[in-house]
Amino acid sequence: MVQDGSRQTKIIATAAGTLDLIPASADQLRGIAHYWPLEVVTTTDDPDRYALVFQSGEREVQGVKLQSADAPEPGAVLVHDRNRALIAAALPYYLSSGHLGVMMPCAYYKVKPGGMAETGFALFVGPDAASRPEAADGVRTVYDDRLGVGATAMILDMVTAIAAASRELRLPVMTFVGMELRSRLDMEGLTMSFLIQGAVAFAVRDPIEEADPLWEQVVRSGFTRLLYSPLRLAALSSAPPTETPQI
Numbered sequence: 001m002v003q004d005g006s007r008q009t010k011i012i013a014t015a016a017g018t019l020d021l022i023p024a025s026a027d028q029l030r031g032i033a034h035y036w037p038l039e040v041v042t043t044t045d046d047p048d049r050y051a052l053v054f055q056s057g058e059r060e061v062q063g064v065k066l067q068s069a070d071a072p073e074p075g076a077v078l079v080h081d082r083n084r085a086l087i088a089a090a091l092p093y094y095l096s097s098g099h100l101g102v103m104m105p106c107a108y109y110k111v112k113p114g115g116m117a118e119t120g121f122a123l124f125v126g127p128d129a130a131s132r133p134e135a136a137d138g139v140r141t142v143y144d145d146r147l148g149v150g151a152t153a154m155i156l157d158m159v160t161a162i163a164a165a166s167r168e169l170r171l172p173v174m175t176f177v178g179m180e181l182r183s184r185l186d187m188e189g190l191t192m193s194f195l196i197q198g199a200v201a202f203a204v205r206d207p208i209e210e211a212d213p214l215w216e217q218v219v220r221s222g223f224t225r226l227l228y229s230p231l232r233l234a235a236l237s238s239a240p241p242t243e244t245p246q247i
Contacts, residue, residue, distance in 0.1 A: 014216035021228035035102040035126035051234035054184045063124040065182040076117035083107035088217040089165035097157040100128035109189035127151045206230030
């Protein structure tokens, strides 16, 4: 650890080199809150930790689910780990697209009956209202009405980034049997490791596991440092009261 005022920079050693996880400032987190569809609030047990609200009363954040065919466990576990690595490798490809809003690419794992499991990607976005798709046709705007103007372009660029990462790592992506809008509860088992806001990638996994091979992939993708803020997932029965601390 390296002290950074009252916070700490975590240095993670990997076979590819070291990665510095630098605590994100409140201003940097406000950038996330500006675009996230619902609130970003403090957690009750630690006011220095924040949670992304996925459900607030009857409002719920939806994402695009890229679902693979069900597979037996434990093979599905290997697919899930591969999906996490592909997201890490996809970060620089997506960043090159220059989107201004928030993108949270997650791997998910959903247990099914009979020893089977469903795996895939879940893409959650908070687009920038001033951003426009490159082409105003049905393909480029299919998700905009539900998720906001520019959402479709963000999602398709992340899918393209994951495909580029799969070619780079020679890890073929499983064939998707669906690409649909779904709520967080429909996907279960979300692994939230990274969040991108504009030109900045954040590590958001809570807690940090230094032995996770994901960090080596991050370094191999060209990163020597990332901003870090542990973000949890929250669901509120109603909109938070005005006294609830928010970013």
